[in-house]
Amino acid sequence: MTVFVMIFLTFSQTGPAMAAALRAPATATPAPSPGGIGIRLLDIPTSTKEDPRARTYIIDRLAPGREISRRVMVENNTGTAQTVRLYSGAAHIDGGSFIGDDAGARNGLSTWTTVAKPQVELASGASAEVLVTIKVPADAAEEEQYGAVWAEVRSAADKGSVVQANRVGIRIYLSVGPGNGKPADFTITSLTPARDAAGNPQLSALVTNTGGRALDISGELSLTGGPGGLSAGPFAVQQAVTVAPGKTQNVTVTLPRELPNGPWTAQIRLKSGLLERQAAAPVTFPDAGPGEAVAPVQKDGNEWLPWLAAAVIVLAAIALALLARRRRRLHQAVAAPAAGTRRAHRQGARVTR
Numbered sequence: 001m002t003v004f005v006m007i008f009l010t011f012s013q014t015g016p017a018m019a020a021a022l023r024a025p026a027t028a029t030p031a032p033s034p035g036g037i038g039i040r041l042l043d044i045p046t047s048t049k050e051d052p053r054a055r056t057y058i059i060d061r062l063a064p065g066r067e068i069s070r071r072v073m074v075e076n077n078t079g080t081a082q083t084v085r086l087y088s089g090a091a092h093i094d095g096g097s098f099i100g101d102d103a104g105a106r107n108g109l110s111t112w113t114t115v116a117k118p119q120v121e122l123a124s125g126a127s128a129e130v131l132v133t134i135k136v137p138a139d140a141a142e143e144e145q146y147g148a149v150w151a152e153v154r155s156a157a158d159k160g161s162v163v164q165a166n167r168v169g170i171r172i173y174l175s176v177g178p179g180n181g182k183p184a185d186f187t188i189t190s191l192t193p194a195r196d197a198a199g200n201p202q203l204s205a206l207v208t209n210t211g212g213r214a215l216d217i218s219g220e221l222s223l224t225g226g227p228g229g230l231s232a233g234p235f236a237v238q239q240a241v242t243v244a245p246g247k248t249q250n251v252t253v254t255l256p257r258e259l260p261n262g263p264w265t266a267q268i269r270l271k272s273g274l275l276e277r278q279a280a281a282p283v284t285f286p287d288a289g290p291g292e293a294v295a296p297v298q299k300d301g302n303e304w305l306p307w308l309a310a311a312v313i314v315l316a317a318i319a320l321a322l323l324a325r326r327r328r329r330l331h332q333a334v335a336a337p338a339a340g341t342r343r344a345h346r347q348g349a350r351v352t353r
Contacts, residue, residue: 036077036078036166036168037074037075037076037077037078037082037084037151037152037153037166037167037168038073038074038075038077038151038168039072039073039074039075039149039150039151039168039169039170040072040073040075040170041055041056041057041058041070041071041072041073041170042070042071042072042073042129043069043070043071045060050274051273051274052273053216053272053273054273056170056171057170057171057172057173058070058132058134058149058170058171058172058173058174059172059173059174060134060173060174060175061174061175061176061177061180061181062134062136062174062175062176063136063176063177063178063179064136064137064138064139064140064142064176064177065136065137065138066135066136067133067134067135067136068133068134069131069132069133069134070131070132070134071129071130071131071132072129072130072132072149072170073127073128073129073130074086074120074122074127074128074129074130074151075122075126075127076122076123076124076125076126076127077124077125078124078153079124080124081121081122081123081124082121082122082124082153083119083120083121083122083153084119084120084121084122084151084152084153085118085119085150085151085152085153085154086115086117086118086119086120086130086149086150086151086152087103087115087118087149087150087152088109088110088113088114088115088132088147088148088149088150088172089101089102089103089105089106089110089147089148089150089169090105090106090107090109090110090146090147091107091146091147091148091171091172092146093146093214093242093243093244093247095249096241096242096243096249096250096251097241097242098146098171098214098216098242100148100150100169103150103152103165103167107145107146107147108140108141108145109134109145109146109147109172109174110147112134112135112136112137112140113132113133113134113147113149113172114132114133114135115130115131115132115149116130116131116132116133117130132149134172134174136174136176140176141176142176142177142178143175143176143177144173144174144175144176144212144213144214144244144245145174145176146171146172146173146174146214147171147172147174148169148170148171148172149169149170149172150167150168150169151167151168151169152165152166152167153165153166153167154166173213173214175212175213181212181213182211182212182213182245183211183212183213184211184212184213184215184272184273184275185209185210185211185275186207186208186209186210186211186215186217186243186270186272186275186277187207187208187210187277188205188206188207188268188270188277188278188279188296189206189207189208189248189295190205190206190293190294190295190296191203191204191205191206191266191268191279191281191283191293191294191296192204192206192250192290192291192292192293192294193262193266193283193284193285193286193290193291193292193294194285194286194289194290194291195285195286195287195288195289196254198257199257199288200254200255200256200257201254201255201256201257201259201261201285202252202253202254202255203221203252203253203255203266203268203283204250204251204252204253205250205251205252205253205268205270205279205296206248206249206250206293207241207243207248207249207250207251207270208243208247208248209243209244209245209246209247209248209249211245212245213245214242214243214244214245215242215243215272215273215275216240216241216242216272216273217237217240217241217242217243217249217251217270217271217272218236218237218240218241218270218271218272219236219237219251219268219269219270219271220233220234220235220236220237220253220268220269221233221234221235221237221253221255221266221267221268221269222234222235222266222267222268222269223255223259223264223265223266223267224264224265224267225263225264225265226260226262226263226264227260227262227263230260232255232256232259232264235253235254235255236253237251237252237253237270238252238253238254239252251270253268259285260285261284261285261286261287262283262284262285263282263283263284264282264283264284264285265280265281265282265283266280266281266282266283266296267279267280268280268296279296279297280296280297281294281295281296281297282294
């Protein structure tokens with residue numbers, strides 16, 4: 001019997017998630033739902049516990065020959081007992097999205113990743129912990145690879161021999177090489193105002209990944225100095241964007257249609273995990289279509305550093321001045337004759353004369 005399989009997928013973020021579209025966006029997950037198969041990460045490395053991406057995805061850097069293990073939780077909220085298949089698979093980044101490949105697609109990372117339980121039987125409302133291990137071979141090339149750990153359920157074949165498969169997964173970002181590697185970084189190259197086909201104003205920030213790790217970029221936009229002194233926002237980036245190292249991608253914010261064309265001062269703040277960059281530029285939204293790209297003033301979130309440096313210099317100068325004054329006083333005290341000595345009496349007599 002020929003079986004045609006329809007696969008629907010999503011990537012788990014903060015909890016159990018329903019299966020969604022095949023091309024999983026960078027945000028990766030709709031809101032958790034009480035109905036469906038869910039999978040979530042249980043282990044967070046101490047070194048990355050403050051990074052929100054590490055709470056959701058398996059993110060690490062390993063030297064060739066090393067390995068890591070992570071526990072995941074699989075949950076059945078479908079209302080009926082389910083046989084859940086668990087496996088690793090290849091993934092790639094394209095067009096600002098992290099995309100899970102078909103079940104049969106393999107890459108280096110998927111072959112290094114093993115799931116302790118390839119299949120679990122779960123009653124309705126039940127859950128199971130499963131150990132995932134990634135072991136990098138000693139001859140692995142130094143690069144970043146992408147994959148996913150999948151939890152999948154399949155329906156019985158219908159009259160047309162069609163089987164529907166639903167799967168949810170946890171992304172894997174694995175960088176291979178010694179040490180920490182090139183740090184994550186990005187720049188905001190330009191800001192471009194536009195109006196979409198429905199007439200809504202949009203602002204696109206062109207982001208270049210200048211670091212060594214893939215980024216999941218989100219953020220917000222604020223507008224100030226508008227017509228009549230208006231301000232607007234902040235407006236959140238509606239869909240986070242995944243950018244591979246060395247690649248460039250637009251991060252777009254869609255604004256309310258009634259927003260005046262401007263001119264405005266656009267201030268955008270973008271972040272990936274703990275990494276944050278800011279930029280500002282004057283923009284005017286066109287009546288239709290794309291506007292003119294503007295080179296922004298870059299900020300890295302550390303604008304207070306020059307002021308801190310100046311304050312340190314001033315305090316150091318004051319401290320040096322006080323120290324010099326104290327030394328002069330000590331020198332004068334040592335040089336002055338002690339009271340009651342002949343030298344003191346002679347100096348006193350000369351003064352009275």
